[in-house]
Amino acid sequence: MKRKGFLTFLMSAFVVAVFVMSGCTKEGPPGPAGPKGEDGINGNDGTVGCIQCHNSDQTLAALTMQWEYSVHATGGNFERNTTSCAPCHTSQGFLERMAAGTQVTAEDIANPNPPNCYTCHNIHKTYTVDDWALTYADPITLWYPAGAEAVDYGKGNICGNCHQARIVNPVPVPGSGVTYKLTNSRYGTHHSPVANMLAGLGGYEKEDYDNSPHGSLVEDGCVTCHMADAYGWQAGGHTTKIEYDYHGSIEVNFAGCTTCHSDEDKLATELEEIQTEIAGMIDNLRTILKDRGYLGDDDLFLASSGSPLNLTADELGACLNFQMVLEDKSNGVHNYQYSKKLLEESISDLSK
Numbered sequence: 001m002k003r004k005g006f007l008t009f010l011m012s013a014f015v016v017a018v019f020v021m022s023g024c025t026k027e028g029p030p031g032p033a034g035p036k037g038e039d040g041i042n043g044n045d046g047t048v049g050c051i052q053c054h055n056s057d058q059t060l061a062a063l064t065m066q067w068e069y070s071v072h073a074t075g076g077n078f079e080r081n082t083t084s085c086a087p088c089h090t091s092q093g094f095l096e097r098m099a100a101g102t103q104v105t106a107e108d109i110a111n112p113n114p115p116n117c118y119t120c121h122n123i124h125k126t127y128t129v130d131d132w133a134l135t136y137a138d139p140i141t142l143w144y145p146a147g148a149e150a151v152d153y154g155k156g157n158i159c160g161n162c163h164q165a166r167i168v169n170p171v172p173v174p175g176s177g178v179t180y181k182l183t184n185s186r187y188g189t190h191h192s193p194v195a196n197m198l199a200g201l202g203g204y205e206k207e208d209y210d211n212s213p214h215g216s217l218v219e220d221g222c223v224t225c226h227m228a229d230a231y232g233w234q235a236g237g238h239t240t241k242i243e244y245d246y247h248g249s250i251e252v253n254f255a256g257c258t259t260c261h262s263d264e265d266k267l268a269t270e271l272e273e274i275q276t277e278i279a280g281m282i283d284n285l286r287t288i289l290k291d292r293g294y295l296g297d298d299d300l301f302l303a304s305s306g307s308p309l310n311l312t313a314d315e316l317g318a319c320l321n322f323q324m325v326l327e328d329k330s331n332g333v334h335n336y337q338y339s340k341k342l343l344e345e346s347i348s349d350l351s352k
């Protein structure tokens, strides 16, 4: 290579390097056109899907209003957003743990939302009415008791994934002769063990106790009774409420009951009777547990890791049964026979 040619080469190499370093590209002239592609399928009008839901028939408005008055929206406990609470108390945490099949979330949930449309429906996945499908509809594998068969409440399965017992520890075993240490003032099944109660699973049982038929007979479980035809924004539908205030008096929305209980007046009387009976038994057991120094005025156990309660299986079982029937919150409606037997046996155990 001649010297001048070499210099020119160096110069052009430098210029190229500057271009490359400054990120510039230089395109050559376009090549010859390729063969024509196949015609695509005609798309939908961009808003056709949207309008099936976002239209003027006020359905969305009515259901949104019902949800806005539900305890899901108003309860205020959405800020329980840490890894072990977020799976039921936040929408994002629920969707994450259901997809991952875990009982905790990987991180605390930022900007936590309470259960809402996106928790239960596949909103804005396909942008068609198919998105009303429930996010989770399969039978529920309960967290507790360990090894229990899956329970199936149809459309109510979405509900029972959250309204189920948290893991109980320790679990008293009848006749074990073990002395159990109760170290947690919040011992038991947590605040809404309904999926367990309906199936009669998780109480302290001496033998297999009988169940009332609501858990097995009501096809869509929770949804049939709690999401029956709405009374405005006060009960039924997406309020999930059973009771409502009718101009100053508390009424029951029987819309979900009457397919089976045709006589509404008779049902109202029966409902009142069994709820009064179970509430009375809860009260009796509460008094006994307090007298023994197990329970405080706020229904929390008088126990901590520093000062545990040392209890027999029957004694711990009574604590478990009290907590479970109380926090089921239906005063026996979900499973009358099971609730009654749990309370009866525990009252009798502690009265010996």
Ligand code: HEC
Binding pocket: 046, 047, 049, 050, 051, 052, 053, 054, 064, 117, 123, 124, 127, 128, 129, 130, 131, 132
């Ligand atoms: C299956 C019914 C359904 C379809 C189909 C649907 N949406 Fe929605 N959309 C909803 C629901 C439910 C909400 C939440 C309402 C609420 O939060 O009260 C929502 C919320 C919205 C919002 C408010 C902001 C937000 O994201 O929360 C916008 C904007 C919106 N949709 C636009 C659209 C558009 C555009 C389409 C079509 C491409 C569409 N939607 C299709 C049901 C639907």
Ligand code: HEC
Binding pocket: 071, 072, 074, 075, 076, 077, 078, 087, 088, 089, 090, 091, 094, 114, 115, 119, 120, 156, 158, 159, 160, 161, 162, 163, 222, 223, 226, 227, 240, 241
């Ligand atoms: C993602 C978890 C989750 C799902 C799914 C869920 N819930 Fe809830 N539910 C909650 C939480 C949490 C609360 C309490 C909200 C609060 O206090 O902030 C609650 C509150 C309620 C209440 C009010 C309880 C009271 O003390 O008055 C009812 C009734 C209820 N849910 C029924 C249902 C029904 C019926 C379904 C199914 C259609 C359902 N829930 C699905 C978590 C859930």
Ligand code: HEC
Binding pocket: 071, 077, 080, 084, 085, 086, 087, 088, 089, 161, 162, 163, 164, 165, 166, 190, 191, 192, 329
């Ligand atoms: C398996 C699901 C689940 C998990 C996990 C869970 N909760 Fe809850 N919790 C619920 C449901 C459902 C309710 C609503 C009960 C109701 O209103 O009837 C609730 C209610 C509550 C309440 C309101 C109690 C009341 O009577 O008003 C508090 C406080 C609470 N939870 C705290 C927590 C904390 C703290 C954690 C984590 C350490 C946690 N929860 C984990 C399901 C869960």
Ligand code: HEC
Binding pocket: 059, 060, 063, 064, 065, 067, 072, 115, 116, 117, 118, 119, 120, 121, 132, 133, 134, 155, 156, 158, 223, 227, 238
């Ligand atoms: C706690 C779970 C839950 C939440 C939150 C929830 N839904 Fe639903 N939704 C259900 C269940 C369960 C059904 C089925 C009820 C039935 O068939 O009786 C349903 C049914 C519907 C239907 C009828 C669907 C169809 O196939 O025709 C619409 C519409 C709807 N919900 C809209 C909403 C909107 C809008 C929101 C938010 C404002 C919302 N839902 C929040 C559980 C939920």
Ligand code: HEC
Binding pocket: 153, 156, 159, 160, 163, 192, 194, 195, 198, 214, 218, 221, 222, 223, 224, 225, 226, 240, 241, 242, 243, 328, 329, 330, 331, 333, 334
């Ligand atoms: C056979 C009908 C029926 C079924 C099935 C049913 N419930 Fe209930 N539930 C009731 C009645 C009735 C009450 C008592 C209402 C009252 O006393 O105000 C109640 C009370 C409750 C409460 C206490 C708060 C409230 O609204 O009074 C919660 C929470 C609850 N049910 C959730 C559920 C969940 C979750 C499921 C499904 C796992 C379910 N229920 C299944 C009828 C039913």
Ligand code: HEC
Binding pocket: 212, 213, 214, 217, 218, 219, 224, 225, 253, 254, 256, 257, 258, 259, 260, 261, 267, 270, 271, 274, 333, 335, 336, 337
């Ligand atoms: C799928 C049918 C079905 C539905 C829906 C239903 N029940 Fe029942 N219920 C039964 C059967 C069966 C029994 C047991 C026979 C009897 O006592 O009538 C029963 C029993 C009862 C009892 C007596 C206590 C017990 O469990 O043995 C009460 C109270 C009750 N139901 C209330 C309700 C209420 C309130 C609703 C609606 C929120 C409701 N039921 C919805 C079928 C149903």
